[in-house]
Every structure is written in C-alpha cells, then in structure tokens.
Amino acid sequence: MAKILTVLYPDPVGGYPPDYARDEIPAITGYPGGQTAPTPQAIDFTPGQLLGCVSGELGLRRFLEDRGHTLVVTSDKEGEGSTLDRELPDSDVVISQPFWPAYLTPERIAAAPRLKLAITAGIGSDHVDLPSAISHGMTVAEVTFSNSISVSEHAVMQILTLVRNYLPSHEWVTAKKGWNIADSAARAYDLEGMHVGVLGSGRIGQAVLRRLKPFDVTLHYCDVHRLHKDVEEELGLTYHPDARSLVSAIDVLSIHTPLHPQTQNLFDDELIGAMKRGSYIVNTARALIVSRDAVVRALNSGQLAGYAGDVWYPQPPPPDHPWRTMPYEAMTPHVSGTTLSAQARYSAGTREILECWFDGRPVRPEYLIVDGGGLAGTGAASYTVAG
Template sequence: MPSKRLSVTVTRRLPDAVETRMRELFDVKLRDDDTPMTSADLVAAMQTCDVLVPTVTDDINAKVIGQAGDRLKLIASYGAGVDHIDVQTARQRGILVSNTPGVVADDTADMTMALILAVTRRIPEGLALMQSGDWNGWAPTAMMGGRIAGRRLGILGMGRVGQAVARRARAFGMQVHYNNRRRLRPEVEDQLDATWWESLDQMVARMDIISVNCPHTPATFHLMNARRLKLMKKDAVIVNTARGGVIDENALTRLLRSGDIAGAGLDVYENGTDVNPRLRELKNVVLLPHMGSATLEGRIEMGEKVLLNIKTFQDGHRPPDLVVPSML
C-alpha cells in the first residue's frame, strides 16, 4: 500500500459500518450534517481530494467538474444510477467514474411489487381509514381492489431490476411482458416466461400494469410521454421505482385526474423533492420518498462496492464498476 493514503470526501452520511471502514483505509472527510452539498461545497471538495464519493442527490454537472482540482482522479458514486454525473466531461478531464450496480436489484424489485399491491389493493386508503377512526366494520362491497394474478405486467427495462421484478411477478401469477433495448437471450426469456415486445407502443396499449425499471439516460427521458401514457388502458396502473424523468409527471397527473389511467405507484419523481402538488391529492396514487433501495443490507453492500472501487483504483488497477460514456 502506498505510504500516502488517498484523500476521500464523502458528500452524505453513509451507514456507520461503511464510514468506519473508509476511515481505516483512507484519509476520509465525513459529514456530520446529512443535507445535500451545494454546488459551491462540491467544487470546494473536488478541488482538495483525490476521490469524491457522491450520491444521487449531488449534481455533478459539467460546470462543477470544470472547476475540479488536478488531484481529483475518481468519482466513486454511491448508487447504481449515474444520471447525476456528466460522465463524458469527467472522462475528458481524466477523471474516472464508478458506481455500485446490481446491489439493490432485489430490494428495488420488492418495492415494485409492494407498490403494485398497494395501488391495486388500495392499501393506503385502508390505512387512512383505520387511522381516522371512521371504520365501521367489514362490508361486502367496501374497499374493493383488484386481483393481480392473471394480469399482464409490462416491464420497461429488463436489466437486473426488471428481471428481479419478473421473477416476483411470476410467483404472483402475473403474465410477464417486457420491452428492452436488446432482447434477452432465449434461455433467459424461457426462465422468466417473458414475452418480448419490440414496439413499446404496442406493449403499453395492452398491459394491465406497467413497471418502469430502466435507467435515466437522454434516450429514456420522458420515454413515457403524454402520447404514450394515453395509449394505456383506462383500468391500467403504472409503477415507477427507477428514475422520475422517464415519465412525464405533469402528463401523468392530468391523465390520473381525468380517470384515463386507473392508478400509479411512484417512488421517484421528475423534479426530485418538488413533486407536483396535484399528484399528492389523488387517492388513486401511492407516493413513496425514494425508498426502493432503503434496506440496511443493501446500503452496506453499496458501501462495500464503493470501497472496492476506490481500493482497486488506489492499487493501480481499473475499478471493477467503471462507468464509460458508451454504457449510457
């Protein structure tokens, strides 16, 4: 190991086990405050460290990267998504970017199924009724939702998370369909019992439930735009545990309010914490605070990947989870 330890700056609070191990391995600056850094804070950090460990709440854009110091050689992001980082500009400046893929696929897939059940079985409405104290007992026609067994689930994006969702959906008796940039290998399709659609429009128009599980890239921004959302059946439901920008949130809100889409379950939002206030008012919508990956096990595994990426880089090798522009 080199005599001089790498200088690492972490932008948010991480699990204690991860921060402790970082302290053992590197010259690390940790946060006491868990609020997101400002752009000025990020620039100051990037001018004085060898490695920056940001999260999805940090906007590492071209302007910020342009002010980075010569020391900064690696942005080891804590999370799978890298749409908050201008990877192209970073590479042009000689700064490597790594992420933590695959760790929270099962956690996110669990949350996807939870949202599907919450919307179709009206779980939040039942919870609100109980908390209000207005429940007067069981009735044959009260709080009726819908059965998910037998429904057609259209998965948009069949990577690690999409496939994990497919396995769970099959266990619930759902029929799995998918649209992906590339078709899965025949043996994987067979294992998942999944039907591929080359045309997203054709799939969307026929599904009972749409699950968004693709990354946010320039190609997927507003992939579910107003025109495509209008193709959905009136009794269909859409769930998003991927990235908010994949869905045109304003268009979705209008269609939910007009009854042209039956319901939605959202864990992510187009404008971060600035959620459309009309969306909050709808009873046929379940909103969660971006908690799809929020398990202790998953967050520690994410940290372990960050540690491995930094340690491998320190040892003079390519980080195992290196992100390159061609992947985006």
C-alpha cells in the same frame, strides 16, 4: 493523499444510531447469474447498521484515515454556498447515493480540477453528467447489483399496493378511524390474470418478472437487449420491440430502464394515452423517465388508475411537488435500494472500489460506468451519451 467528499442523506430524526428491529441480516455472497457480492479486503462496520446517513459514513472513516486520506461527509448539497460546492474544488473523489444524489453537473465538474473518481454507493449514475466526466478524464463507478433485489421487492410491493388499494384501506382504520368496506373495495382488484410488463429487463427487471410469475399473471417485457429464448420460455414472456407496443398490451407497468437521452420524458401524454384506461405505473428507476405533469393529468382524468414509485426529481423534491398531493398514488422517498441489507453490500462495494483505486488495481468491469475516456463496463451496456 486524497480528499474524499461523501454526500449522504441526513441522520434519523430521532438521532443516530437508531434502535434496530433485528440483530442480524442474512449474509449474501453472490447474485443471480454468478456475480459475487462485494469483496473488500475488510470492513469496519457490522452488517445491518444504518450506514447510508451522514453519521453512518458508509463505514469508511477508519479505513480512509488509517491510509492518510481526508474524509468529508455532508448532507448539504444544494443552494448557494453548500458544503458540496465549497469542498468540491480540491476533492479527488466524490461519493454519493441515488437516494440523496450529489448532482455532478458540467459546472461542478469544471470547478473540480482534481476530481478523478465519482462513486455511486448503489446503482445508477445519471446524477453525474457523463459527457463532462468523460472529457474531464474521470472514472465513474457504481456498486452494480448491490441493491437490485431490494428494488425489485419494493416494486412488487408497490404494484400490490396500488392494485389492491392498500393505502386508502389502511387510512380507514388509522387516520379516519373508520371501517368503510365499500370505499376500500371500490378500487381494489386482484392482480391474478392481469397483464404485467417491465420496461427494461436487466437485473432488476428480471428479478421483478421472476417474483411476479407465481401470481399467475401474463408477463411482458421490452428491452433493447432481448432475453435468451430459454428465459422467455421459462417465464412465459412476451417480447415487445418498443415501449408503445408494450404499454398498449398490459394493465400494469414497472419501469426499470436507465435514464439517458432516449428515455428522458419517454412517458408523456401521448405514450400514457396509449395505455389501457385504468392502467398502473410503478417507477423505481428514475423520475425523469416520465413527465411529471403528464402523470398528474392522467391520474386526474382516470387514464391511470394509480402511480407509485420512489424516485423524484430533484431529490429531495420541493414541498409543493405535485406528486405529493396527486390522487391514487403510493409514493415513497427514494428508499427502495437503501434497506439495511442493501447498505451492507453497497458500503462494502464502495470500499472495494476505493481499495482498487488507491492500490492501482483494476476496478471490476461490472462496476465501471465511465473509464479510459468513454463509457466502459456496465456503462457501455446501459447508457448512451448524446453526441
């Protein structure tokens, strides 16, 4: 029997379960392009429940314990003597989410001789040291596409929040209890007519492009894999072969590329300096794609008119993280991909992966990041491993 160590974010401050705003969520059976939604043999939760926190347990406890496995769930993942570090050495499976990642460093993987499977309940496995996972003979899997549309909606929301100066305007009628139209309008613009680009045109990037097209903007993109000509023509896309070409041509950038050695700290002072003065960046991908302090400097100097996103490093960030206090920001905690709708899908996908793993059946290729001693499936198309 296996021990499954699951690291999830803490329960709501007001207790669990919360009072739900709705009684149901739409049933999603498939995604654009034909991939089906997760298809586990069964689920032990009601879609729309808060599953991503500690008490939610991704809806896995009955399933795992009925099969004789041991489930340990914790939010305690950092610091000397954390539950993660105490429980890891004899764990067979580790599950965590991008929103509250269990950082599986080379040291942690080396300290876990039984660890054979790491699952991301969601999308993005950069919190796992992939070279160490490969040398350790592990499988790394994630629930691809489960929350892609959720993230794309969040990115569009944050673009509009920045460009329309929404948060400062909101503060005038709430925190400031005022009614200052001039100050609210002084940094507000129409998105219409702007040039908007995405870095990374995978599932999320393409979803952002499709959602922005009705705003009558000019769309640009950059990706190592160029889209089919029909898609470019349908959306009126301008392709750029590299990030510098892209950012010099646009007013708004939305980042959707994976984090790997070639994208880490890509947006430094030089690349941000190549953007138009007064550009906006929205980053719902990974925080380390941008230089933390370069973003702060650009906002203070006016090179950037705004920065938004929901990804930080580390997660959660310390109280003195400069993004908490920098000007012209619209930051959120990492929530874009953990709506209640998304949780139903990534919890079901996690169970599907576990069912396959325990039953000796192949895991879907689109869920695989590392398998068989190397990058596999989606991982082979999305990640690089430094040699």
